[in-house]
Amino acid sequence: MNITRDIFDDVMVPNYAPSAVIPVRGKGSRVWDQKDNEYIDFAGGIAVNCLGHCHPALVEALNEQGQKIWHLSNVMTNEPALRLAKKLVDATFADKVYFANSGAEANEAALKLARRWALENFGEQKSQIISFKQGFHGRTFFTVTVGGQAAYSDGFGPKPGAIEHAIYNDLASLEALISDNTCAVMLEPIQGEGGIIAPTDEFIKGVRALCDKHNALMIFDEVQSGVGRTGHLYAYMGLGVTPDILTTAKALGGGFPIGAMLTTTDIAKHLKVGTHGSTYGGNPLACAVAEAAFDTVNTPEVLSGVAQREALFKTKLTEINAKHNVFSDIRGLGLLVGAELNETYTGRAKDFLNASMEQGLMTLVAGASVIRFAPSLVIPLADIEAGLERFEKAVAAIVNA
């Protein structure tokens, strides 16, 4: 069968608008399409491919597990799931792990757990969930309603209730909403989809203090920021604040779908047998690959290499901006870098993404005016330089158009 982009419009639900390019293979931070055109990948499948494409350790783990056992369901447990859970617990604040298949599912579990914890400890009135405008937590109806963009949750009928939104980096806005009836505050330790917004020290510590004051759980959605992305295994480790529940997905599987919710024994005990579950959660193939990804990322070399790569990105982007004057801000933590377009180019991030593709570079956007870069954590420095040369050509093409 000759596969073309047109088939997408014929047979796929139209909720996505994919590029005309169909990639067919990848190696490290390079990707090739059907016509053998080569691209440098600064998108990483939206902050998923933390070790690039087809990393040998991940390929080996997948092949090895593929010869052993693929699936069991949670009627049985399995070795890869237990090994991975043990490593996650040993490396973080958490004592207990729940496995899911995606970020949204990990967040759904976190929110249900928080509600159950509050109900059983304090009673029905403690059900309010507070999250933040421009936040993103996934697309199930609960998580998309907790997310801070009504445009994503409107139009599907009655929404789950008792969910309110404060303003990120504005502690007073949280203080105005929070009370003893708040069961949880959910936030990203750096907003990703919302525009690469890092928290101020005062804000993130203030959120923790307000949660403590009102006996509310602090849930960190580390779906995008986790597994080395910020140069720490989890972003909370660099912020000096420990959450009560943490969710992780995306880079956890390095490209194989998996998500997890991490918490303490005392909170976890409220998800008793039968309260929640998933057929595929903890699937042996997913956990075997995730274990290999985790072992590879959680090393001083990889984690310290992120800071070096971040510095190169920011220096080069600053140079590009000095020449072409397109950005009002270059920001981010680790290899989650955002370049916000200035007034002249506001709303045109997609144009920069498309122009980059024409130069052989995959990038991302975060909202209408921020270009986002989330490459492999081990991308060679030479690939960063080559990719940013392509990016500069894309910028020049737009500026000179």
Ligand SMILES: Cc1ncc(COP(=O)(O)O)c(C=O)c1O
């Ligand atoms: C912070 C955050 N949470 C949750 C999600 C949802 O993850 P998934 O698409 O795997 O359900 C995303 C995806 O972009 C995300 O960035």
